[in-house]
Amino acid sequence: MSGTTPDELIIRRATLEDRQAIYEIQRSAILETCRRSYPEEDVTVWAGLLSPDSYHAIHDRYFVVAERGGRILGFGRLDEQEGEVEAIYVSPAAERAGIGSAILRHLEARARECGLKELKVRSTLNAESFYARHGYQHLALIRYRLVPSLMLNCVEMRKQL
Numbered sequence: 804m805s806g807t808t809p810d811e812l813i814i815r816r817a818t819l820e821d822r823q824a825i826y827e828i829q830r831s832a833i834l835e836t837c838r839r840s841y842p843e844e845d846v847t848v849w850a851g852l853l854s855p856d857s858y859h860a861i862h863d864r865y866f867v868v869a870e871r872g873g874r875i876l877g878f879g880r881l882d883e884q885e886g887e888v889e890a891i892y893v894s895p896a897a898e899r900a901g902i903g904s905a906i907l908r909h910l911e912a913r914a915r916e917c918g919l920k921e922l923k924v925r926s927t928l929n930a931e932s933f934y935a936r937h938g939y940q941h942l943a944l945i946r947y948r949l950v951p952s953l954m955l956n957c958v959e960m961r962k963q964l
C-alpha cells in the first residue's frame with residue numbers, strides 16, 4: 804500500500820492555494836521568533852508588509868512547503884539563478900523540531916541538482932545559529948533594506964555544497 808503516515812513530514816512544491824497558510828506562518832514567525840532579535844517597531848512594520856497576495860514567487864522561485872498531517876508548518880524558497888536561500892520560516896508552534904533543517908536539506912539537494920557549488924543566505928540575526936549548525940559560514944554583518952523605511956541587521960553567510 805502506498806501513501807503517507809499522518810506524522811510524516813512531507814516537503815512539496817507550494818501552490819497558490821497555500822498562500823494563506825504561508826502568510827500566517829511568516830507573520831507569526833516574524834512577530835514571535837524574529838522578535839527575539841529585532842525591536843518591536845521593526846517587526847511590526849515588517850509583518851505589516853505581508854499579505855497572502857505577496858507570494859508571487861511561488862511561481863518564479865523554487866518554493867516549497869513542509870506539511871504534516873495536511874497542515875503546513877513551514878516553507879522555504881530558493882533562488883536557483885542567484886544560488887541563494889531566500890527564506891525559511893517555521894511556525895513558532897513547531898520550532899526546534901527539525902522542520903527548518905528538513906527544508907534546508909531539501910533546498911540544498913535541489914541546488915546540487917541544479918549544478919550549484921555553493922549557496923549564500925542573508926540570515927536574520929535569530930537564524931544565524933541555525934545556518935551555522937548546517938555548515939554556513941559567517942561572512943559579514945550587513946544592513947538589508949526591506950523597504951526604504953526599514954533596514955534590518957542581517958548576516959551574510961555562505962556554504963560550499
Ligand SMILES: CC(C)(COP(=O)(O)OP(=O)(O)OC[C@H]1O[C@@H](n2cnc3c(N)ncnc32)[C@H](O)[C@@H]1OP(=O)(O)O)[C@@H](O)C(=O)NCCC(=O)NCCS
Nearest residue numbers: 836891892893898899900901902903904927930932933936
Ligand atoms: C530559523 C528557523 C527556520 C529554524 O527552524 P527550526 O525548525 O526551529 O530549526 P531546527 O529544529 O531544524 O533546528 C536545527 C538546529 O538549528 C539550531 N537552531 C535552530 N533554532 C535556533 C535558535 N533559535 N537558537 C539557537 N540555535 C538554533 C540548533 O542547533 C538546532 O538543533 P537543536 O534543536 O537540536 O539544538 C526558525 O527558527 C524560524 O522560522 N525563524 C524565524 C524566521 C527566520 O528568521 N528565518 C530565517 C530567514 S533567512
